[in-house]
Amino acid sequence: MAERTKVVRCAENGCSESTFYTYRTQREYAEITQRQAQRPYKCTRHDTPDEVLRPDNTERTHVLVASRVPFMGRRGGWLPGLFWLEEGRDSGSGFTFGPGFKAHASDFPEGTRLVVTARVEMPDPAEDEARLSGALALAADDITPDPDAGLEAIRARTKSAAADAPASADSTPHQK
Numbered sequence: 250m251a252e253r254t255k256v257v258r259c260a261e262n263g264c265s266e267s268t269f270y271t272y273r274t275q276r277e278y279a280e281i282t283q284r285q286a287q288r289p290y291k292c293t294r295h296d297t298p299d300e301v302l303r304p305d306n307t308e309r310t311h312v313l314v315a316s317r318v319p320f321m322g323r324r325g326g327w328l329p330g331l332f333w334l335e336e337g338r339d340s341g342s343g344f345t346f347g348p349g350f351k352a353h354a355s356d357f358p359e360g361t362r363l364v365v366t367a368r369v370e371m372p373d374p375a376e377d378e379a380r381l382s383g384a385l386a387l388a389a390d391d392i393t394p395d396p397d398a399g400l401e402a403i404r405a406r407t408k409s410a411a412a413d414a415p416a417s418a419d420s421t422p423h424q425k
């Protein structure tokens with residue numbers, strides 16, 4: 250059987266996001282259906298909505314602790330090195346990263362807390378307006394010549410036009 254796809258909509262009411270799963274056999278299709286029944290697909294906005302930064306949710310802080318992890322074998326003991334664990338969890342990674350940082354848990358003493366904060370700073374509408382009018386004033390400066398400099402240029406042009414063609418000097422627009 251060729252590979253086929255099953256499109257699944259986000260389980261949140263009214264959400265149109267979707268994903269798809271591929272399957273080759275009826276058994277794989279049944280597995281997808283069963284998994285969806287147990288834990289329906291939700292999109293990145295609706296899977297963990299508290300974690301989604303929004304204009305009314307502008308800051309998130311998450312803490313990982315450099316911890317030892319027990320070795321899950323018959324011998325017991327600990328896995329070598331340290332791992333970044335969420336509080337209350339017993340599995341994690343020895344290395345973690347996000348935009349602008351990377352951290353190896355074993356570079357720190359056990360118990361080190363990695364505090365990751367993400368904060369959005371939206372533009373202040375009043376500041377934005379001030380910036381915009383500032384930019385407009387600058388642009389106006391660019392296109393409005395210094396009146397004196399302009400007059401000089403006109404006089405110079407008029408003079409040379411008069412020298413080149415004295416008869417037509419009076420009809421140049423610069424004369425006005």
Ligand SMILES: [Zn+2]
Pocket residue numbers: 259260261264265266291292293294295
């Ligand atoms: Zn959704």
